[in-house]
Amino acid sequence: MSGEKKIYGLRGPLIVYPTFSLLMLLLFSVIAIISAVGTYKISIEGSKNLLETRAIDIAVNLGFTLEKLGFKKDLFPELTENEQWDDLAFLSLYSEDGTIVLHSNPHLIGRRQDDSWVRRVLRERKPKIHFSPLATGEMVFILDFPLRLHLKGGGQETHGTASKTLSRPYCLRVALHPYPAQAIVRRSNLQLVLIGLSLVILWSLSLFFFWTWKKKYRLEIRLREQERMAALGEMAAVLAHEIRNPLSSIKGFAQYHMEGETDPAKRQDMEIIVEEARRLEYLTSDLLAYARPTALHIQEFSLKKFCEDLARTLGPKHSDRITWDCDDYTVATDREKLMQISINLVQNALDALEGTVGGRVWYRLRAENSVITLEVRDNGPGIDEEIAERVCEPFVTTKTKGTGLGLAIVQRLVYALKGRLNIESTPGEGTLIRVDIPIEAGVPDPLEAHY
Ligand SMILES: Nc1ncnc2c1ncn2[C@@H]1O[C@H](COP(=O)(O)OP(=O)(O)O)[C@@H](O)[C@H]1O
Numbered sequence: 001m002s003g004e005k006k007i008y009g010l011r012g013p014l015i016v017y018p019t020f021s022l023l024m025l026l027l028f029s030v031i032a033i034i035s036a037v038g039t040y041k042i043s044i045e046g047s048k049n050l051l052e053t054r055a056i057d058i059a060v061n062l063g064f065t066l067e068k069l070g071f072k073k074d075l076f077p078e079l080t081e082n083e084q085w086d087d088l089a090f091l092s093l094y095s096e097d098g099t100i101v102l103h104s105n106p107h108l109i110g111r112r113q114d115d116s117w118v119r120r121v122l123r124e125r126k127p128k129i130h131f132s133p134l135a136t137g138e139m140v141f142i143l144d145f146p147l148r149l150h151l152k153g154g155g156q157e158t159h160g161t162a163s164k165t166l167s168r169p170y171c172l173r174v175a176l177h178p179y180p181a182q183a184i185v186r187r188s189n190l191q192l193v194l195i196g197l198s199l200v201i202l203w204s205l206s207l208f209f210f211w212t213w214k215k216k217y218r219l220e221i222r223l224r225e226q227e228r229m230a231a232l233g234e235m236a237a238v239l240a241h242e243i244r245n246p247l248s249s250i251k252g253f254a255q256y257h258m259e260g261e262t263d264p265a266k267r268q269d270m271e272i273i274v275e276e277a278r279r280l281e282y283l284t285s286d287l288l289a290y291a292r293p294t295a296l297h298i299q300e301f302s303l304k305k306f307c308e309d310l311a312r313t314l315g316p317k318h319s320d321r322i323t324w325d326c327d328d329y330t331v332a333t334d335r336e337k338l339m340q341i342s343i344n345l346v347q348n349a350l351d352a353l354e355g356t357v358g359g360r361v362w363y364r365l366r367a368e369n370s371v372i373t374l375e376v377r378d379n380g381p382g383i384d385e386e387i388a389e390r391v392c393e394p395f396v397t398t399k400t401k402g403t404g405l406g407l408a409i410v411q412r413l414v415y416a417l418k419g420r421l422n423i424e425s426t427p428g429e430g431t432l433i434r435v436d437i438p439i440e441a442g443v444p445d446p447l448e449a450h451y
């Protein structure tokens, strides 16, 4: 059997609701930005259309007027004055060779201008729009409109004598002040800025609330955990006191009777009593270790010697299953706690290998860059996926006679030592548990370290 490698970290609780709210806010922001930009584009387009329609309207009107009245020198100044064309900047009419035939400023009539736009309009016979600066620096909207005029006298000012009708192409230029249209763009600019500002405020407030909520949430969890641990500590103390003493009497008497007993059946019963009493003793001391970890006791010791003591504690029964890899350094940390962590991890690995063929445990203890790294690896079946996420919670076990306190104790001790615990497991391939402990561990505060 083989499966995907999983890392069971010690992540905090999932923050579902605020994350959901932030996602909704993000969605809302995206929609608001898209619609604001859309409106902005439409208004820019709209303002351009407005100018274009207005300019074409004037151009068409002028076309008719010119056909009707012919070229009068003061026609454009009169029209500009009489018509309600407040937004008109100027009017001009160009002949084929670029000469200004009519202009709202009569002084310019007769001048020749080499204007590329006019040339293009006369050539292509299509209206063109563009923006161009005036002498004052103001940008004006310009429509260059092709006209074919049938004028008496070949397009020269009529003097009433010529009767020949000639049709010639002209370019009529209508220049408009863009401010009415610009007002629309300014309004949508303002709208865009307001939407942006509202989003910034909304986001700042949401992030602030999210941050405060997270802080409060963590504090609450920490308080709840403290209360839970205090209650558990009291219970463990009562247990230790009320159960341990009678338990050692029960065990002592059973051992005493077992020694003098010759009936094998009765002897077996006594053995069971002793065994179960011992199990209860372990449970009470495990409970105490979990609920009331003792204060740190930092001391210097050799890692090599530590490993030898650990091997002796585990007994010769499993010695051929364990591969040792220990540094020869002297370090300073809480030796007792490191021993408890090691025993629990190696014992779990050995338990996992029970009944397997060729099962091995690799114990590695190294000191590097002021960190003690302890690794316990096995090639057993891996952590049962059903309990994998909760494996460090107390009383979670898959063993018939397990307490489920081993990894919970390890976790508490690691935090007490200001260290880190990392569990990796691959179903069918094995488990690797790694503990990193700073060599000079600080003052113990397991809960502080926990959250
Ligand atoms: N090395 C390992 N390989 C497979 N499963 C493991 C290993 N270590 C721990 N476990 C699983 O985690 C559970 C909890 O372990 P622990 O807290 O030490 O309690 P216990 O050993 O009393 O069951 C075990 O019952 C076992 O299912």
Ligand SMILES: [Mg+2]
Pocket: 344, 347, 348, 405, 406, 407
């Ligand atoms: Mg265990």
